[in-house]
Amino acid sequence: MNEPIRPASPVELHRDLERIWGAHPGLGQLAAVNHSTLGRRFIVTAFLFFAVGGILAMLVRAQIATSHTAFVGPEIYNQIFTMHGTVMMFLFAIPMFEGFAIYLLPKLLGTRDLAFPRAGAYGYWCYLFGGSILLLALAVGAAPDAGWFMYTPLSSKPFSPGINADVWLIGITFVEISAIGAAVEVLVSILLVRAPGMSLDRMPIFAWYMLVVAVMILVGFPPLILGSILLEAERAFGWALFDPTRGGDSLLWQHLFWIFGHPEVYIIFLPAAGMVSTIIPVMAGRELLGYRWVVLSAISVGFLSFGLWVHHMYAVGIPHLALGFFSAASMLVAIPTGVQIFSWLGTLMSGRPRFNVPMLFLCGFFFIFVLGGLTGVMVAVVPFDLQVHDTYFVVAHFHYVLVGGFVFPIMAAAYYWMPHLTGRQPMFQLGYAVFWLVFIGFNLTFFLMHLTGLLGMPRRIWTYSESYGWDWLNLLSSIGGFVMTIGFALFVLDIVLQARFGPKTGRNPWGAGSLEWATPVPATNYGFASIPTVASRHQLAEDPDLPRKLAAGEGLLGFTRRNWLETIAIDMITGEPRQILLLPRRTFLPLWTALATGLFFVSLLLQVYPLAIAGLVITIAIFWTWTRHSARTADLGPLPVGDGTTLPVHTESGHAPSWWAVVFLLLADAAMFGSLLFGLIFLWVVAPGWPPPEILSDSTAFALIAMACLLAAAGLGRLALRAARKGAVGRALVWNRFLAAAHAATVLLLAAILTTAPDPTAHAYAGVNAAILVYVLIHAGVGLILALHVWQACRRGMVSAARSLDLMIGQLWHDYTAVAGVIGLGTILGVAAMIAQAGAGG
């Protein structure tokens, strides 16, 4: 029954695989979970948001083209520039590289799909719905208007009383579910779901970059998510967190924002650098110079970028020595960036470069990005930064970095991979005209802004006097902006013409050596008809007949079996095959789940809280049903994959991709928790109005019992897992029952503490305390849900000695909750004791 069905011919194999992996036409397409479909959707949607952001930029340029323009008033102008930045950063740049990564990675890694197709689809819907909330708000004139970084107190309730700021906080948090989900999916897929034989040193360079970026997202985004939740709690419920009159501090928001915000720049740049590192060797006709140095540089940039966040806050009054630390880190990051640039230049110099459209955009990238990098070193130097802070010099700098470092490489990538996406070649050579219009328009717009800034023009002003002498510079900048827009419009025309009417292309039109060109073009839903075994970083270059062999089913899994969607998971270091990964089929579940999640977020926005709770419950209920796909009541045992090899399926393996996914999700969780503790200590040390008028008392016993319950839950989880692994499912059920009781008791105890704790609206101390209590309470609540899920699985016979994955995943959660709970509650008790002691001493 589990034996493979070998089709009679490659055509039949193709037909069978397409039937299994594809989605139904029409509305059935909404059920697609395949990476090729999702990647294309992300790319197209991100480009539509780019068009919106571009139109907003044109409105900005129209308004400030000359002095005293009466185009729009300050209220609308504030919304326009806030939305321009928000759309470009959150709705264009991040989803665009996610789209490329989702589309390309499985093909580059020689596998059939990413590890969690449904999570990818859910992420796409969250992105679309979250972005739509923001655009809808713009259409009705209620868009965010406090700048894309939403500084408090401007974004606090007294100064932004409308719904505008709430739209940003809730809409962006909704969208960020997509980024976190994609990061986990990409990280696990790169580490575990590669072609057999693809050890780390044989991994495509783009995968290395995306590996670094995924980790950065997991550590960098949670502080912003936390900040957004806290600010929304302040705005909606009056909690004191950022208000200096109640023991809060506006600088806490700036810290939380920029701990995300600076790595964000590199989160956007590094995928583009990965594309550059992939395309340049193909265009130069030789392999990348210094592969391992480039990997080292990517890792170094990833880490160092987290040490720069304060360089956005030089002007807020930080001690010189602290400025010195962050200034040094800002200069350090130029070194690995320089290594990459020299590697690219060296590759070109030692090869025979072809000057075609992708190469032209890469040349534009070099020119613009290096200029942006140089002005970056200038603003990293504190005295210079203080001179140009909040002027158009900074606007020029970051557009040179972001457009040079992201948009130009993305356009090179678009022209390079369009034959793969569409199976067609470009027409009329319009790409050359696109390049020159965008390149000239960009430099005319933004180079002059350096001068405007040096002449003192501040950012975000909606009008200015002609007496300042900024008119001619602004007018030329605006003309440049419109030239650039014509270039982008021509780009759309070029892409549409190519996709619709371009002549058909053959496989591998650029003569590349990477595996994505070993698939059929345009890409099929299953990617590879059989999975290659890799012996080199340039497998396709060394075996040009590889596409035919794979299409004929001569690789691994070159067959169908029980209509399963199968691919192979490997050892993350050596690339030895380890598991058969059984992937879920097309399903509407991600769409329904995202709609329920949308109900939760929209209800929060409209402050209809019962409906928000309903949305949350429905979301959890639908997520519960996701596990049915992998649920089995009998062990499958090792199964053949071809080539005489047999492997266990992932649900019967020790550390399946889903186990690793929870590990990385907990990394993001820990980043958020760390940020919360940082917030408490920061406010305690820095904020005015401390010590608080009232501290936590009479709850010590409850808190200690809750800590004991959490530790007990972790221990009981271990006992349940050990019993299940021995096949004693009945005993596992008993331990699991006690585990559920321990989590339930924790929830009740924490709820009791919350009802008697100091009022979170009175002082920031009480606000952060309440946030920590809620954090631990939610974790215990999720632990309870996981215990109930394991209970159901055991009762239905889905757990055995081999099939204990659910318990392993639960164990991770219970362990983390115990550690975070003990630290969180211990911190609350410790801080209260110290404040009381200081009060008594004083």
Place this chain on the structure above:
Amino acid sequence: MTLATRPAILLVIALGYTLWGGALVALYGVLSLGCVFGWEEVMLGPLTLQRGLLLLLWLLSVLVIALLAWQTWGWLQAARADGQPPPLPRFTLWLAAACSIAAAGATLFMGLPILGASACI
């Protein structure tokens, strides 16, 4: 068994820079606490308590990361000298050593302002 076994080697690759990040946060934190609690006014011989603590923390961080670099470099040399196939691809050992060395250099450079810049102004 050493740390240079899979998949712990991935943690070792990240460890040097993680320690660098920890050192940055610790230096910034001690500086902030010192300025609040007046450690800059307490003299310890030629140094203030504030600067003495920062110097100690900085040099300790450099030392720990340098030791990590020394260890990872040793693994790489051992893998090169053995003549036997190493337990892990040499590339991962090289990456662990290179990341640790780079992190040690970054920590050394980052702390240089402690030698001169004013602490609480």
